[in-house]
Amino acid sequence: MPHEAISVFDMFKIGVGPSSSHTLGPWRAAQLFTAKLAKQHLLNEVLSLQVLLYGSLAKTGKGHGTDIAVQLGLCGEDPETFAVENILTCINDIAINNSLLLQGKQSVVFHPYEDIVFLSKEALPFHPNALTFLVTLNTGNKIAETYYSVGGGFVQQEGKETGKANVVQLPFPINTxxxxxxxxxxxxxxxxxxxxxxxxxxxxxxxxxxxxxxxxxxxxxxxxxxxxxxxxxxxxxxxxxxxxxxxxxxxxxxxxxxxxxxxxxxxxxxxxxxxxxxxxxxxxxxxxxxxxxxxxxxxxxxxxxxxxxxxxxxxxxxxxxxxxxxxxxxxxxxxxxxxxxxxxxxxxxxxxxxxxxxxxxxxxxxxxxxxxxxxxxxxxxxxxxxxxxxxxxxxxxxxxxxxxxxxxxxxxxxxxxxxxxxxxxxxxxxxxxxxxxxxxxxxxxxxxxxxxxxxxxxxxxxxxxxxxxxxxxx
Structure with missing residues (x-):
């Protein structure tokens, strides 16, 4: 039986409260999404951006700070090192200016109260904690990618198998x-x-x-x-x-x-x-x-x-x-x-x-x-x-x-x-x-x-x- 290699640093992650699945996971998902845009040299082509929150992320996302986490992740901030005392200032600046810096580099128009959409009556089948990033490029092309925050800060992109990106053969494989x-x-x-x-x-x-x-x-x-x-x-x-x-x-x-x-x-x-x-x-x-x-x-x-x-x-x-x-x-x-x-x-x-x-x-x-x-x-x-x-x-x-x-x-x-x-x-x-x-x-x-x-x-x-x-x- 194949085993899933999970490290001690997967189980114990440094992050920001209040929720690993509703805060840390969406934060990491936003980082992954912008990193992918950067790798494809698309950051400077982003014209507009929306984030759709489904299921539990939508129903308790406000109380869990999901909207805050997504914005910080899109800006390229890291939950391990970001100065938590600056969270409110950063989020207020985005709301006041109606824009954010993708990965801290590319300015894009962003209205938090409109562009983060809480779809509390919709759920995706794979997991209740789902979020989709919708991007329109200045070429007219559109990108949509969905991520699942599956608990404990673990994130899985739709269409990708868990653990396939970094396969490690352990000397003592353990599932049970x-x-x-x-x-x-x-x-x-x-x-x-x-x-x-x-x-x-x-x-x-x-x-x-x-x-x-x-x-x-x-x-x-x-x-x-x-x-x-x-x-x-x-x-x-x-x-x-x-x-x-x-x-x-x-x-x-x-x-x-x-x-x-x-x-x-x-x-x-x-x-x-x-x-x-x-x-x-x-x-x-x-x-x-x-x-x-x-x-x-x-x-x-x-x-x-x-x-x-x-x-x-x-x-x-x-x-x-x-x-x-x-x-x-x-x-x-x-x-x-x-x-x-x-x-x-x-x-x-x-x-x-x-x-x-x-x-x-x-x-x-x-x-x-x-x-x-x-x-x-x-x-x-x-x-x-x-x-x-x-x-x-x-x-x-x-x-x-x-x-x-x-x-x-x-x-x-x-x-x-x-x-x-x-x-x-x-x-x-x-x-x-x-x-x-x-x-x-x-x-x-x-x-x-x-x-x-x-x-x-x-x-x-x-x-x-x-x-x-x-x-x-x-």
Whole structure:
């Protein structure tokens, strides 16, 4: 059976909130489209441009910043490096001038409120997250290209097979948990198998440096989120909570930077409630940053970006895991578990509900924590299975289409479930388990297929229709 080669840097992408599928994916799609125009020497021939958003991108695109992301992508800005504090200024300039610079080079007339079209009653068959770029050239020729944002920042162009552009033959090809366990039977841990596969792309040293860069972005996101108060944008008037909780838990202990902040946290002890509150605080911090168009790491998505960092910091701060080697191993293991879900089911809430985001992130964190705590490969996979088993059927019903309620709190729940799943697995014998990780992946996909579309990131069901909004422009 052919395998899909997915790297740790595919599962963990640096980007901008609030959504990997609705923000990062469309941003990347716009970059791909303009890059193709440039390669064909057509940029300077563009006369007009329209963007059509379909399905979930249309229904929740405003709340998820899809229109903002598309414009920044067309301008050639990169989500990894673009200064997030300049987003509003850049978007306002486009609206005021009614023009944008394609790839930062070619000026084209563009009216955002007219040329970005939200087709909320139309959907394309391949995936709910679809967008089409329509271009008219000064020669009179027209170009139309469609892209799908399939979750986690992954983008697929219509008519192109996934993975065909950059085929990599891995030493340990993996599609399923059974495949992974097969290679582990050769005496390798999960992270060792993953590192060997990563070496098919680049030298091991480069992989380690890249993972530590991912970790630093996670650190920055948590730290900033724990020190920024106020109201989240979007008009729902959700108050940020992480900063107040951070201050309350520290009880006056002082610090000057990230490192001394971690020390201050450790000085508070290791009581159950204290640890529980900090795990929640870490997760809240990340997803409040995400909801504010901050820089986050998909893990495996933006909407679920707080789970893995929260559990990783739990391991580092409260379980003596504070070494670079431990961080690298944790994130390698987490990435492989996430890739198994992507290959066997989905990591797109528009396809599978929130089980595809929070459920997968919880499974990733549970498996990684279990191996980091000395568990066997079977126990790590068992932990991942337990975490997902108890997220099956979780719907995606964002109020007002914003990645705020219930999304932010769900990250705290996913993190706590991951730790609980890990503890259960570490105290269990996997040979006696009734449910395998592969079985739960299949079940998750079956559940996704059966789930009503109202609960797949459309804001047409669940909490999204039962909570009074009282929205105002913000």
């Amino acid at each position: 948990a059974s495949d992974l366990l097969h290679w582990c039977m050769k005496g390798l841990s999960i992270y060792e198998v993953v590192m060997e596969n990563e070496s098919a792309w680049r030298p091991e040293e480069d992989t380690m440096k890249g993972i530590l860069r991912i970790y630093r972005v996670m650190q920055d996101c948590v730290y900033k989120g724990c020190h920024e108060g106020g109201i989240l944008p979007g008009g729902l008037n959700v108050k940020r909570r992480a900063a107040a909780l951070n201050k309350k838990l520290l009880q006056g202990r002082t610090y000057s930077d990230y490192s001394t902040w971690i020390q201050a946290i450790q000085e508070g002890g290791n009581g159950f409630n204290y640890i529980l509150d900090w795990v929640s605080c870490f997760a809240l911090a990340v997803n409040e940053q995400n909801a504010s168009f901050g820089r986050v790491v998909t893990a495996p998505t933006n909407g679920a970006a707080g789970v893995v960092p929260a559990v990783l910091l739990y391991y580092i701060i409260f379980c003596n895991g504070d070494t670079e080697e431990n961080v690298i191993r944790f994130l390698l293991t987490a990435s492989e578990i996430g890739s198994i879900f992507k290959k066997g089911a989905t990591i797109s809430a528009a396809m599978g509900g929130c089980q595809a985001e929070i459920g997968v992130s919880s499974a990733m964190a549970a498996g990684a924590l279990t191996e980091a705590m000395g568990g066997t490969q079977k126990q790590a996979l068992m932990a991942a299975e337990i975490a997902m088993e108890h997220h099956l059927g979780l719907t995606c019903d964002p109020i007002a289409g914003l990645v705020q309620v219930p999304c932010i709190e769900r990250n705290t729940m996913g993190a706590i479930k991951a730790i609980t799943a890990s503890q259960l697995a570490l105290q269990s014998t996997p040979d006696f388990a009734k449910v395998s990780l592969d079985a739960v992946v299949r079940t998750m996909w079956d559940t996704a297929v059966d789930m009503n579309h109202k609960y797949k990131e459309t804001a047409e069901g669940g909490l999204a229709i039962h909570i009074p909004l009282g929205l105002k422009e913000c």
